[in-house]
Amino acid sequence: MGYIAYNLFFYLLLAPTLFLIFILINIMFKKKLSNHEKVPPVKNSSLNITAPLPTPPSDTTKTNTIIATGTKLKGDITLEGDIQIYGVVIGDIAVTEGTIRLMRSGHIEGNLTAPHITVDGRIDGVCVAEHLEVLENGRLNGIVKGTNFSIKKGGVFIGQSEITDEPVVFPKSKIKPAEIVNQKIATAEKVTAEVNEGSK
Numbered sequence: 001m002g003y004i005a006y007n008l009f010f011y012l013l014l015a016p017t018l019f020l021i022f023i024l025i026n027i028m029f030k031k032k033l034s035n036h037e038k039v040p041p042v043k044n045s046s047l048n049i050t051a052p053l054p055t056p057p058s059d060t061t062k063t064n065t066i067i068a069t070g071t072k073l074k075g076d077i078t079l080e081g082d083i084q085i086y087g088v089v090i091g092d093i094a095v096t097e098g099t100i101r102l103m104r105s106g107h108i109e110g111n112l113t114a115p116h117i118t119v120d121g122r123i124d125g126v127c128v129a130e131h132l133e134v135l136e137n138g139r140l141n142g143i144v145k146g147t148n149f150s151i152k153k154g155g156v157f158i159g160q161s162e163i164t165d166e167p168v169v170f171p172k173s174k175i176k177p178a179e180i181v182n183q184k185i186a187t188a189e190k191v192t193a194e195v196n197e198g199s200k
Contacts, residue, residue: 062080062081062082062097062098063079063080063081063082064081064082064083064084065077065079065081065082065083065084066083066084066085066086067083067084067085067086067087067089067106068086068087069086069087069105070087071086071087071088072087072088072089072090073087073088073089073090073091074090074091075090075091076091076092076093076094076110077089077091077092077093077094078093078094078095078096079094079095079096079098080095080096080097080098081095081097081098082095082098082099082100082101083095083098083099083100083101084101084103085100085101085102085103085106085108085121086103086105086106087105087106087107088106088107088108088109089106089107089108089109089110090108090109090110091109091110092110092111092112092113092125093108093110093111093112093113093114094112094113094114095113095114095115097115098114098115098116099114099115099116099117099118100112100114100116100117100118100129101118101120102117102118102119102120102121102122102123102138103120103121104120104121104137105121106120106121106122107121107122107123108121108122108123108124108125109124109125110124110125111125111126111127111128112125112126112127112128112129113127113128113129114128114129115129115130115131116129116130116131116132117129117131117132117133118132118133118135119132119133119134119135119138119139119140119155120135120136120137120138121137121138121139122138122139122140122141123138123139123140123141123142124141124142125141125142126142126143126144126145127140127142127143127144127145127146128145128146129144129145129146130146130147130148131146131147131148132144132146132148132149132150133149133150133151133152134150134151134152134155134156134157135152135154135155136152136153136154136155137154137155138151138152138155138156139155139156139157139158140155140156140157140158140159141158141159142159143159143160143161143162144157144159144160144161144162144163145161145162145164146162146163146164147163147164147165147166148163149161149163
């Protein structure tokens, strides 16, 4: 008797219900597809729309150099544009048009020359800048020469400051941007060796 009741239940109630659900789902998806098919195709019009071509970098575009955390660089750096230092630099840095930003994890042992210098790490050396700012985590040991010098609460300055009313003059650099010929992954030791050879 149980077998007959099961078959009756399946054939009379469950099978038609499943069939109706299948048909409803099929109809819903067909409607969505048919709505997309009714969109008229785009015709060629007299308007000629073109996307602007990307402009190549010009000489007035500033470059941004980053020395990453864990990088130790020995040697002098001269550049146009901005530089952000998260690693360690042992040597002088001269920026003709831009900003030197020493980040919290950064450390510099050397002399810095730039229109703007922001210190949030540690510097041991002479800083020459129009605007020099020591931030909350910054520590500057050395001499400061320039027109504007500020220290935020928590920042440390140990040394001498020579503040003048005359603007600091930075010579225009004749540096041309380097071209990437073959990009390779280099270790910090190899970069240090190449910088040391180039500064001799």
